[in-house]
Amino acid sequence: MQASTLRSWSWIHKWSSLVCTLFILMLCLTGLPLIFSHEIEHLTGSEIEAPPMPEGTPHISVDQVAAEAVRAYPGLVPLYFFAEEDAPDLWYVKLDTRVDTDESESLLILSDARTAAVVGVPDFDEGFMSVMYRLHVDLYAGLAGKLFLGFMGLLLIVAIVSGVVLYAPFMRKLGFAEVRRERAPRTRWLDLHNLLGIVTLVWALAVGFTGVINTWADLIFKGWQAEQVAALQAGNTRVLLAADAEGVPPADGTIQTAMDRVMAAAPDMAVAMIAWPGTLRATPEHVAVILGGDTPLTSRLTQALLVDPVSGEVLEASARPWYVTALQLSEPLHFGDYGGLPLKVLWALLDILTIVVLGSGLYLWLKRGATEARS
Incomplete structure (x- = not known):
């Protein structure tokens, strides 16, 4: 040289x-x-756990969980439900004053998926961690x-x-x-x-x-949302479950039925997140149900399906683009x-x-x- x-x-x-x-x-x-x-959370006792109940206790409707969260925090509305693999009987529920905020002042709570009771508020904004x-x-x-x-x-x-x-x-x-x-x-x-x-x-x-x-996550998800909305407006969608499909619950406007119809369209996957219409990861008219794989790494390679809560039609507006795949893989790789x-x-x-x-x-x-x- x-x-x-x-x-x-x-x-x-x-x-x-x-x-x-x-x-x-x-x-x-x-x-x-x-x-x-x-x-660290487990050792310090700051980890919130679901109250003990008989094994196999069924989960109730996510709409009931959302309603109880709103009753506990008047003036707020649900944005997202997050599932935690290590806590299958809990929902992380994100609330804010409206669905189209920047989420900088949102509130995250933990709700019991079996009773809808609010069991705690993760202390993410205070303390060393x-x-x-x-x-x-x-x-x-x-x-x-x-x-x-x-x-x-x-x-x-x-x-x-x-x-x-x-x-x-x-x-x-x-x-x-x-x-x-x-x-x-x-x-x-x-x-x-x-x-x-x-x-x-x-x-x-x-x-x-x-x-x-x-660091580009916010911009990536906004770009994905814009791409999904554009695909919907142009009619470039793939119907995974028709509105009049047989053998599945008919649409009734509830989030629970919308989620059930998505699971009927993709039975081999698990729910990672539910996004209410109008939020950053959904569209103004559709509920987005984010599904994950069944291994620690592929569970991060999520697939977003859109469902109209009124008609019940389940759509894939656009396949997961490469930049979203890169983001979803980067998160677990970054923290190991x-x-x-x-x-x-x-x-x-x-x-x-x-x-x-x-x-x-x-x-x-x-x-x-x-x-x-x-x-």
Whole structure:
């Protein structure tokens, strides 16, 4: 590699790293407890569980659950129901003042799917884990904070790629994974920085790239909604269950019947979410029932089916586009929460190694500046 090219790559690596390092370091530090969020909630007793009842107690209508939630919180309306695989007898219910809000001030409660009773309000806005989550997701700055962190993630990818380009000519002088322990501290840290950077290369690229995609989630879902509405208006839909289909409950305007008709159209999937008409993940006239697969990873590859609660017709307005698939896969890959505790431990170890890489990079830059100042 020519000297001028090497200097250019060195400049790119230096400045992309310097601009993003403090923010990426913050993301690594806040992401560490988030990897074990479920375990921390369980140990601290902050996890809300369904009241004990005989096994097999049937679930009641989601309309009754929604009505009870509205009675408990007058002036609010339901936006979404979320199903939790680890708590099959609970519904997460999101409420807000109207269905077309930006959801920044929405309320999330937990309701018993068997009795409709409100069993608690998850403490997502208070405490240590809430601070970690908000710093990690948006720096308490909403969409602007998410997009800013996404830009920092892009700079991280640039820093990693440029570091790989520089690594090859640097290592011609050394054996693979060699750390020159007999040299000055700065040289030892340089070798360790390069070694750990290569060890964590694939993981850092994967987590950085998926993190960037996650910051675009709001824009991605708005784009998907617009695409679905446009497909409906143009008549570009696939009817999965006709309005007059036999053997299924006839439409009666309720959300429960709409969900039952969707499950009749896709019997091998499970309900992950129900979106009321007018919300971000539905259309103004249709209920959206989000269905997931039956494995920890494919459960994130959801399929959205639309159902008219009045006619009962179940539609697939548009197949899941590639950018929504990328988002849905990026969420579990980013936090490593699809492979149980062993994968979480691996994610945490790689996170810690990345923190060392970032810290050593700052140390090397500061030491170099101090050396240049003395010379």
